[in-house]
Amino acid sequence: MTRTLDRLSAATADLDPPFAALDAGTLRRNAGDLVRRAGGTPIRVASKSVRSRAVLEAVLGSDLTGGAGEHTGFRGIMAYSLREAIWLAGHGARDVLVGYPTADRGALAQLAEDATLRESITLMIDSTEHLDAIDAASTRRAGLRVCIDVDASLRIGPVHVGVRRSPIRTPDDAAALARAALAHGFAVVGVMFYEAQIAGLPDSSAPVTWMKKLSAAELRSRRRAGVAAVESHTGPLEIVNGGGSGSLEVTSADPTITEVTAGSGLYVPTLFDRYRAFRPDPALFFALAAVRRPAPTIATLFGGGYIASGPAGASRVPTPVWPSGLRLLRNEGAGEVQTPVTGAAARSMRIGDRVWFRHAKAGELLERFDAVHVVDADGAVTAVATYRGEGQCFG
Ligand SMILES: Cc1ncc(COP(=O)(O)O)c(C=O)c1O
Numbered sequence: 540m541t542r543t544l545d546r547l548s549a550a551t552a553d554l555d556p557p558f559a560a561l562d563a564g565t566l567r568r569n570a571g572d573l574v575r576r577a578g579g580t581p582i583r584v585a586s587k588s589v590r591s592r593a594v595l596e597a598v599l600g601s602d603l604t605g606g607a608g609e610h611t612g613f614r615g616i617m618a619y620s621l622r623e624a625i626w627l628a629g630h631g632a633r634d635v636l637v638g639y640p641t642a643d644r645g646a647l648a649q650l651a652e653d654a655t656l657r658e659s660i661t662l663m664i665d666s667t668e669h670l671d672a673i674d675a676a677s678t679r680r681a682g683l684r685v686c687i688d689v690d691a692s693l694r695i696g697p698v699h700v701g702v703r704r705s706p707i708r709t710p711d712d713a714a715a716l717a718r719a720a721l722a723h724g725f726a727v728v729g730v731m732f733y734e735a736q737i738a739g740l741p742d743s744s745a746p747v748t749w750m751k752k753l754s755a756a757e758l759r760s761r762r763r764a765g766v767a768a769v770e771s772h773t774g775p776l777e778i779v780n781g782g783g784s785g786s787l788e789v790t791s792a793d794p795t796i797t798e799v800t801a802g803s804g805l806y807v808p809t810l811f812d813r814y815r816a817f818r819p820d821p822a823l824f825f826a827l828a829a830v831r832r833p834a835p836t837i838a839t840l841f842g843g844g845y846i847a848s849g850p851a852g853a854s855r856v857p858t859p860v861w862p863s864g865l866r867l868l869r870n871e872g873a874g875e876v877q878t879p880v881t882g883a884a885a886r887s888m889r890i891g892d893r894v895w896f897r898h899a900k901a902g903e904l905l906e907r908f909d910a911v912h913v914v915d916a917d918g919a920v921t922a923v924a925t926y927r928g929e930g931q932c933f934g
Contacts, residue, residue: 574612588802729778
C-alpha cells in the first residue's frame with residue numbers, strides 16, 4: 540500500500556485536497572483477483588460499492604454489459620435502486636438486476652411503459668405486496684422480469700445470524716411467491732440468496748469462521764431445494780444469484796449458483812481487511828490537507844467526516860494510512876469540517892501537507908466527491924465523474 544500511496548501522492552501533487560484517488564493498476568488487479576476467486580462463475584458488479592459509471596465501464600466495458608473481451612469474468616450490474624437501474628439502462632446497460640425491492644411508483648411506471656427497460660431490468664421481490672405495488676404503478680405489466688429474494692441467513696434455534704431482509708425462507712415460500720408472480724403476468728427469471736453473514740463479515744475470530752462454514756453448508760441444501768421448487772413452476776431460471784466480495788469461492792462452489800455478486804473487492808475498503816480468502820490491496824483513498832497546528836503533536840485537517848453506514852462504531856470511521864502512525868483523536872474522531880490527527884508524523888506536519896485515508900466501505904466515499912482521480916501506472920491522472928458528479932443521487 541505504501542508504494543501505491545507514494546505513486547498516488549506524486550501523481551496528484553498538483554491537486555488540492557480534499558479529493559478521492561483511485562489506483563488504476565490496483566483496481567485492475569483486484570478485478571482479476573475477484574474473477575480468479577469466482578472460479579469461472581460470472582460476477583455481477585454491485586454498483587452501490589462502485590458509484591461511478593466510468594469505473595463500472597472500466598470493469599464491464601463501455602456497453603456496461605461485460606461478458607466479452609477482457610471483461611469475460613464480469614456480467615451485468617446489481618443496481619441498488621430502480622431509478623439508478625433506469626439511468627444505467629439509458630447509458631446502454633442491458634442486464635441490470637435491482638438487488639432490493641422498490642416502492643417507487645414513478646420509477647415502476649416508467650419501467651412498465653418502456654420495452655427496452657422491461658427487457659433490461661429485473662426487479663427484486665419478496666412478497667405479494669411487491670407484486671401489488673408493481674400492478675398499481677401501471678397497467679402495462681406483462682412480461683416484467685422479477686427475481687425472488689430468499690432469506691439466506693442462518694438460524695440456530697432462536698438466534699438469527701445475517702441481515703433482516705426477505706420473509707421468504709423455505710422452498711415452499713419461494714414456490715408460492717413464484718406462482719403468485721406468474722399469476723400476475725410477470726416473468727420469474729431468478730432467485731437470489733445473499734448470505735451477508737458469510738460475504739460481509741470479516742474472519743475476526745475462530746467462532747465466526749466456524750459459523751460461516753456451518754451457514755454455507757446449511758445454505759447449500761436449502762438453495763438447491765429452493766431453486767428446484769421455483770423451477771417446478773417457472774422452468775429453468777436464468778439467474779441464481781448469491782454471494783459478495785467476501786464469499787466468492789464459497790458461493791461459486793455451489794453448482795446451483797449461476798452468478799455471484801461483488802463490488803467492494805474492487806476498491807477494498809477497511810471493512811474488507813480481515814478475510815481469510817484474500818489479501819487486501821486497497822485501490823481507493825482520499826486525501827486531506829493540514830490546515831492548522833493546535834499543538835506540537837496534533838495536525839488538524841480540513842474535511843474527513845465520511846462515516847460509513849452500518850452499526851455506528853469505530854469500524855465505520857475512516858482510517859488515516861499515510862504518513863504512517865497517525866490516528867484520530869478519541870474525542871473528535873473524523874469531523875464534519877475539521878479532523879485532528881496525532882502521532883509521531885504529526886510533529887513535522889506543515890500547513891498544506893497531506894494525509895491519506897481509507898474509507899470503511901466501498902462506494903459511499905464517492906457520494907462525497909464529484910470526481911475520482913484515476914491514476915495510471917505512468918502517473919497520468921484522469922478525473923472521472925462519480926454518480927454525484929453526474930448529478931445522480933439515488934439514496
Ligand atoms: C444483495 C447483495 N448482494 C451482494 C452484495 C455484496 O456486495 P459487495 O461485494 O460490495 O460486498 C451485497 C452487499 O451488501 C448485497 O446487498
